Amino acid sequence: MxxxxxxxxxxxxxxxxxxxxxxxxxxxxxxxxxxxxxxxxxxxxxxxxxxxxxxxxxxxxxxxxxxxxxxxxxxxxxxxxxxxxxxxxxxxxxxxxxxxxxxxxxxxxxxxxxxxxxxxxxxxxxxxxxxxxxxxxxxxxxxxxxKKDVETEQINRDIAAMDKEIKQLEMEASKAPGEMKAKLQAKIDNLKEKRQKKVEQANKRFEQMEKEHNAKVQALEERSAKARGETKAAIDARIAEINEGHQRTVAKRKNMEAELEKKADKLVAKAKILKN
Incomplete structure (x- = not known):
């Protein structure tokens, strides 16, 4: 573990x-x-x-x-x-x-x-x-x-909260008069910029997690190749456990990316409607 x-x-x-x-x-x-x-x-x-x-x-x-x-x-x-x-x-x-x-x-x-x-x-x-x-x-x-794997879920929650706020602001902007509409649009643009930065930070963090995982597994595989008996079995079990945990994280990430892509497409479509 x-x-x-x-x-x-x-x-x-x-x-x-x-x-x-x-x-x-x-x-x-x-x-x-x-x-x-x-x-x-x-x-x-x-x-x-x-x-x-x-x-x-x-x-x-x-x-x-x-x-x-x-x-x-x-x-x-x-x-x-x-x-x-x-x-x-x-x-x-x-x-x-x-x-x-x-x-x-x-x-x-x-x-x-x-x-x-x-x-x-x-x-x-x-x-x-x-x-x-x-x-x-x-x-x-x-x-x-x-070690607890809560990072991916938290990233998803953070971005989902931003999406919810953007959606609310866009609803208000669609009904607001001129000057207020412009102010709300400025808030929407600012929030979308923060959202994009959050996505970029998440991608960088996932790259770091991948490097960290690969370094652990490579070192263990090199040790396993030289080990024998119970020691080798213990090392192989650790490799399997680390890989299983990483695969769960990767699956969560892929689901998150698919969900974020859908939400991003909706935000773009909504923005076009509001401008027209």
Whole structure:
């Protein structure tokens, strides 16, 4: 099962011991590490990335699940959601990308005090005991969450909400007198522009998800080719699970794209009617 992992430590040295423990478990086949970083919460309560290990399949943070999770760990999520709307939009997007929920972020953030260190990782594991035993020996406190696929649905909901608002404004514009009609049309044009940007952002995010998926599977396939017995079986099972999850996401995306195309055609047709 794919999971997001955070292990809190009291010192930088212990955090790096935690990374070494993850690497050992990965080598043994007990878990698969897709990405790992060491972070520190500074005196201002912000998270600072100290090291990202390029040896694992996902060696960069930009746009990835682990990068988004690190970005969320700067404070209790319950406090974050009460912030200004401009910040909320970005933070909510990070939450969807990270694959965890607000409760998980809140639990970790409350425990990760200023001056504390943590190992943050994107992993696959079947049994929690091997990892928990190793981290307990080092003095780490383990937080883990199964990755949730809510991102595609949220993108669809966001665009559907824009379409609903556009439709309402177009109805009002069709009945409005001259000056008001022009003002409403300006709002419609602005909303359509935002909608297009949202679609473009979604396409870029889907490309990133595809790269992330391919990197994980390629690394696992290379390991499977060299493995034998139970280790090979475990790796192959992880590959199958990751592929199944990705196929579900791709199916959702295709359905979303088909629905968006239909709605876009309707919006264009409606705009032509209003202009005439």
């Amino acid at each position: 794919e999971k997001m992992l955070v292990v809190a430590f009291e010192s930088e040295q212990k955090a790096y011991e935690g990374v070494n423990a993850l690497s050992q478990l990965d080598s043994e086949g007990s878990i698969t590490v897709h990405a790992v970083s060491v972070i520190k919460k500074n005196d201002e309560g912000k998270t600072v990335v100290l090291k990202t290990n390029p040896e694992f399949p996902i060696g960069t943070l930009g746009g990835t699940s682990i990068g988004s999770l690190i970005g969320l760990l700067g404070g209790p999520y319950g406090v974050i959601v009460g912030a200004a709307s401009g910040s909320l939009v970005g933070l909510t997007a990070d939450l969807y990308v990270s694959g965890v929920d607000g409760e998980f972020v809140d639990d970790v953030s409350k425990d990760l005090k200023p001056g504390a260190y943590a190992v943050v990782a994107d992993i696959s594991e079947e049994w929690i005991t091997p990892l928990d035993v190793q981290m307990e020996k080092i003095g780490g406190k383990v937080f883990r969450s199964a």
